[in-house]
Amino acid sequence: MSGIAAAFLPPSTDLTVTAFDRLKQMVPKLSHRGQAEITIAAFMQKDGLRYSKAPQSSYDSLCFQHYERDPAFRPHVAIANLHSRGDRPNDFGEVESTPKKPGTSRPIAIALDGALVNGGKLRAELLAEGHMPADDTDAELLLNLIDRSFNRDGQLYGAPTDYENTFRDIDHRIDGAITLLLLDGEGNLIAYRNRPGLRPLEIMQLDDGSFLFASENCAFAGLKGELRQLLPGHIINIDGKTGSWADHSLSGGPYKARLCAYEALYLGNPDSSIEGQSHFQTRYNIGLALGHLLAQRLQKEKCSAPAIVSSMPHTGGPYADGLFAALAESGVLAERREVVATQFTQRTLIGAASQRKARIAEKYRLSQTELTERTIVIVDEALIRGDTSQAVIRMLLAAGATAVHWAIGSPPIVSPNYYGLGIETLEELVFWRVWKKLPPEQRSRTLRFHKMEPEALETIESSTAASIKAATVTYLPFPVLVSLLPCRPDGFDLSPFTLEMPTGAGQKRADRNLRQLMADLPDSEPIHA
Known part of the structure; x- marks a missing residue:
């Protein structure tokens, strides 16, 4: 069980409100999805990616000391993961990062909700190809699949990234229930929902061009904007430099979501809704x-x-x-x-x-x-x-x-x-x-x-x-x-x-x-x- 959220403010926006401020509004409303810890990655052009964590006790007044101590760090993009305390790494998603490998790869962080069913098979494939996942989490596995796609396609650090092709390959390989937010070292934000559509990912687009993402629509309470869901088998790709965005179908779809019944019966906040109920x-x-x-x-x-x-x-x-x-x-x-x-x-x-x-x-x-x-x-x-x-x-x-x-x-x-x-x-x-x-x-x-x-x-x-x-x-x-x-x-x-x-x-x-x-x-x- 976990929850994810993200905020993207156009780079040209006068940051009286930062992406981190938006997360402070949204994340406490998702606290029931993960009571152990919050992890966060945020991006600012001159500072790149930064990471921080906060314990469960800070949900009511969300505070990440790493950011609070540096008022000059005012990110316009940030992602967050709320996760539960489990005994196995795969029991929760988390913000994980992969370091930049000179000349080949780029720093990325992902926030993950859900789990893979065929993770063992995919790990065996990666090991056979010489990839060595750092740990046994589904987040680390997905990072390795993304990194493999970058290297296979010859995507050099600093060059435009073909995330549509990368996630098309991933969407055909994985089996499970996945929604994912990816933030890279260029400030690009990717939102992804795999084909079965078991885990929701809600989107709110504000009038100023900002995008907000969350596992449930209760996170947007008090905010005004256009509300919709990310469709199964789709990604939204937001350019970190320009704020331009595109919604891509990864396989020509359409796929109808089959939302996990536990969302309505157990996982979801009572204030969240499905089709207005x-x-x-x-x-x-x-x-x-x-x-x-x-x-x-x-x-x-x-x-x-x-x-x-x-x-x-x-x-x-x-x-x-x-x-x-x-x-x-x-x-x-x-x-x-x-x-x-x-x-x-x-x-x-x-x-x-x-x-x-x-x-x-x-x-x-x-x-x-x-x-x-x-x-x-x-x-x-x-x-x-x-x-x-x-x-x-x-x-x-x-x-x-x-x-x-x-x-x-x-x-x-x-x-x-x-x-x-x-x-x-x-x-x-x-x-x-x-x-x-x-x-x-x-x-x-x-x-x-x-x-x-x-x-x-x-x-x-x-x-x-x-x-x-x-x-x-x-x-x-x-x-x-x-x-x-x-x-x-x-x-x-x-x-x-x-x-x-x-x-x-x-x-x-x-x-x-x-x-x-x-x-x-x-x-x-x-x-x-």
Whole structure:
């Protein structure tokens, strides 16, 4: 998980506002995409490229001391990367640079959102050709691919760079979910989005000719200009000396974006929007639908006090608000208050199991509230591995709650995610851990995934509830999710719920993973799509 942003001000502009000032407006609004660190590269004609970093604690008042100490450095181009703390280098993108190699190459920095699926294959190709990546990140791999293109085409430092040809070659070679911002030693800015279009890149063009780029359109709040998205399979190339720009299709397209469903359900800031509908509204509507389903279950319980509706902070709030409203419409007595607090904002989705377990134990705490003999409804946007939910349920029951119901604003997560979210295998998903314990007949019925019958979904729900020690688990049915998304289903990558991956290499990897899991269960039935 990461976020990227850039600002380009025309070189002729009177810099009362610098590119760095623009980033200070934009980056804090993207802070949910990466809570560990911000890295930045900025360019000024007489000083070239400079780099700096800032820790998570500076998001509210963004401060890069490297720049603040030198008021004479007033860059007109800058790029930034917000990244999460992960255990593997590929768990986040970052601003990375490659030094100028005299006579052949040029200094460049890139900010990367997303991940490559075929990174191992590409690294093997580079090594076979004598290239030695400095580290194992996707950003470093892409830098080497760019550098190889420069050298292969004989592009000498100081000569005009054919970025269109370079990225055309890259776009045909890579498989994954990539948006990328590149800043070179001439002040040229390149924005790139690969063909599948899984990661968004929003653009705002101001009246003074400035360009702003960001992973989400909430970053442009308070600014006025023409807003649009970079299309999949396109680059925008802005000349650092003149400010002239061009939007190039890399393969003749057009390619339709299939935006990752996690953007609307989990990753995106509630204030961001897709086709005019905010993520907050999407999540609230999902909560409403989920609440009407849960009401039928709660009405069967005899509770001496209203159920407490709470969210998983900091992403479940809109879901819980909608669910609470639905319970009220259904006549279920409930109160809305938060019973779970967090010690820090960093997400616990990414990382090795042992380190994630330690972070979960450190992160979540009870709010100062009385829970004895109370029924708790926790609303979460997704149930992925089940370790966070199980830890929170254990904490609530220990505080005296009589029952904890887990309401989930999405269908069962059945698929890994090889595109930057760090969900690498089927075995780590709670769905598959539950599925492997079912009798063979029930396993067969539930392998229809998003097409499974209601009775099969209920089997998964009851088995999952037993696994995490919840009173009940309520998933949002797949058809309901599709009806509430802000655009047609073909505009979203819904692979988390279908196992139908959005790219070829991703599908091959998922199929191998599934075959291996099935091989461990000789009595399992074949998949019925």
